[in-house]
Each structure stands twice: as structure tokens, then as C-alpha cells.
Amino acid sequence: QSALTQPPSASGSPGQSVTISCTGTSSDVGGYKYVSWYQQHPGKAPRLMIFEVNKRPSGVPDRFSGSKSGNTASLTVSGLQAEDEADYYCSSYAGSNNLIFGGGTKLTVL
Amino acid sequence: EVQLVQSGAEVKKPGESLKISCKASGYSFTTYWIGWVRQMPGKGLEWIGIIFPDDSDTKYSPSFQGQVTLSADKSISTAYLQWSSLKASDTAMYYCARPVFSGGNPWHFDYWGQGILVTVSS
Numbered sequence: 078q079s080a081l082t083q084p085p086s087a088s089g090s091p092g093q094s095v096t097i098s099c100t101g102t103s104s105d106v107g108g109y110k111y112v113s114w115y116q117q118h119p120g121k122a123p124r125l126m127i128f129e130v131n132k133r134p135s136g137v138p139d140r141f142s143g144s145k146s147g148n149t150a151s152l153t154v155s156g157l158q159a160e161d162e163a164d165y166y167c168s169s170y171a172g173s174n175n176l177i178f179g180g181g182t183k184l185t186v187l
Numbered sequence: 188e189v190q191l192v193q194s195g196a197e198v199k200k201p202g203e204s205l206k207i208s209c210k211a212s213g214y215s216f217t218t219y220w221i222g223w224v225r226q227m228p229g230k231g232l233e234w235i236g237i238i239f240p241d242d243s244d245t246k247y248s249p250s251f252q253g254q255v256t257l258s259a260d261k262s263i264s265t266a267y268l269q270w271s272s273l274k275a276s277d278t279a280m281y282y283c284a285r286p287v288f289s290g291g292n293p294w295h296f297d298y299w300g301q302g303i304l305v306t307v308s309s
Contacts, residue, residue, distance in 0.1 A: 080231070111294040115232070122302055123224075123232065128287055128295035166232050170294045174246035176222075181231040 081106065081167055081179035088185040089157045097182045099150040099167030105177060107148035111170035114143055114152045117181075118163045126165075127152060154184070162186040189213040191221075191283050191300035198306045199273050206269035207303050209283030216264040217241035219285050220293035223257065223268050226302075227279040235281075237293050238266060273307045280304050 082100040089095035099106065099114075106112055112130045115123035125134050127143035130150065140155045150169070154161050167179040194208045209221065223235040236247035240259035247257070259266045266283055281303045284296035 111292070113295045115296075117232075122282055122299040123284075123296075124299075125287070125295060125297040128297070134287065134297050168232070168234070168294070175248060176234040176294055178232045178234060 079177075081169060081177060083165075083167060083179040083182045085180070086183045086185065088187055089154075090187045091157050091159065093157050094153060094155045095157060095184065096151050096153045097165055097167075097184065099152070099169075099179045101148050101150075101169055101171075101177075103148055105148075105169040105171040106145065106150050108172065109170045110145075112143070112145055112150045113168045114141075114150075115166045115168070116161075116163045117166065123166065157186050159186050189285065189298045191285060191298055193281075193283060193300040193303045196304045196306070198308070200309055201273055201275055201307055203273050203307075204269070204271050205273055205305065206267050207281060207305065209266045209268075209300050211264045211266070211285070214285070215289075216259075217261050218289040221259065221266040222284045222286065222293065222296055223255075223266075224282045224284060224296075225251075225279045226282070235268070237286075239293075240264075240266065273305075275307050275309075277305060278307045 114127040117123045130145045131143040220237045222237040225233045235251045238245045238257040240261045283300040285298040286293040287295045287297045
């Protein structure tokens with residue numbers, strides 16, 4: 078199973094919005110609602126930001142939102158803040174009790 | 188408070204065996220799957236597999252099937268990841284993680300251990 082495809086980098090200025098894509102196939106992203114997004118700061122463990130495509134765990138700011146269209150999921154960060162600068166990973170259930178991650182996107186706040 | 192506390196960093200030689208641990212607290216250990224994730228130096232996240240501590244049911248990524256073994260000791264609320272013969276390419280950070288939901292949907296992880304750095308070098 079190949080990793081989900083994410084852009085290597087994304088950027089935006091404080092206050093702006095940025096959207097990160099995560100492209101898979103009908104056998105993973107397109108076939109299930111089990112898409113998550115994780116934020117990872119350097120040297121830290123990942124943090125769950127979005128699960129089941131568009132649900133936020135408690136404590137995650139509502140500036141973070143998720144969506145899916147066909148085989149592509151997206152994470153949108155609105156009102157960018159300096160602390161949003163991090164690596165972001167998507168993941169999706171891929172059937173047959175298998176989970177796959179995207180390659181990661183480095184988000185830079187300019 | 189849910190906590191996953193992983194054992195300390197390891198330095199091993201190729202061919203050696205290793206078992207790393209993840210001790211859970213603050214919730215019912217036997218009602219949530221525990222997942223494991225690898226992150227090689229400077230690289231992305233890779234899902235290794237999950238184990239259900241109550242009955243030790245395990246699911247492995249095809250990429251890791253046969254390469255590692257997941258286990259759990261519910262008497263001490265601890266999950267394990269082990270290798271019988273390490274390779275240099277096993278050098279990575281290894282995280283354990285607990286899913287959002289108990290029972291049947293283990294595909295989103297909201298609690299993570301601090302990670303264990305495993306270094307395999309001759």
C-alpha cells in the first residue's frame with residue numbers, strides 16, 4: 078500500500094488561511110470516513126487535530142477544520158498563528174485492518 | 188488522566204533482540220486498542236500495527252508483518268513491541284498510541300507516548 082500523497086510544504090502569513098491536501102484512492106481516503114490529521118512539532122509526539130474527516134478532539138482550536146471530496150481529504154488552518162508551524166500528517170483506514178499515513182507537509186508561518 | 192509512558196532509549200547491535208514497552212494508565216487498558224507507529228530519522232509516520240490487550244488480537248501493517256511482534260500484559264497495563272533480530276534500518280523513533288474510541292474503531296489516535304529512540308549500529 079502506497080503512502081497518501083501530501084505536498085511537501087505549505088505556507089501562509091499570520092491571520093491567513095492555508096489548506097493542505099491528502100490524496101489517496103477509492104480504497105482508502107475515498108472509501109472510508111476514517112481520515113485523521115496530526116500535527117507534529119520538532120522533537121514532539123504527534124497530536125491528533127482532526128478525526129473521522131471533520132471532527133475535532135476537545136482542546137483543538139476551531140481554526141482547524143477537515144473535509145473530504147472523493148479521494149482527497151483536506152485540512153484547513155484558518156487565522157494562522159506562529160504556533161501552527163509544524164509538520165502535518167494525514168492518515169486513512171485502507172481496508173483489511175490496515176492504516177496508512179501521508180508523507181507529511183511542513184507548514185511554515187511566514 | 189490518560190498517560191502512555193514508554194521505556195527509555197535503546198542502543199543495540201544488528202542481530203540483537205529487543206523488546207520496548209508502553210505502560211498505560213488513567214483508563215481501562217483492556218477496552219482500547221494500542222497502536223504502534225515508526226518514524227525514521229527525518230522521515231514521516233508509518234503505522235506498524237495495533238493490539239487489543241484484552242485478548243491480544245493483533246493487526247499488522249503488511250510492511251511490518253513478520254518483522255516485529257506486538258504483545259500486551261494486561262496484568263500490568265503494558266504493551267510491547269519486539270524484534271528478534273534488529274537491522275540498522277530499524278533505527279527510528281517508535282511511538283505507542285491509544286485510539287479515540289474504545290472497541291471497534293481504532294483508526295484515530297488521541298493519546299501518544301513520548302516515543303522511544305531505537306538506534307541499531309555496529
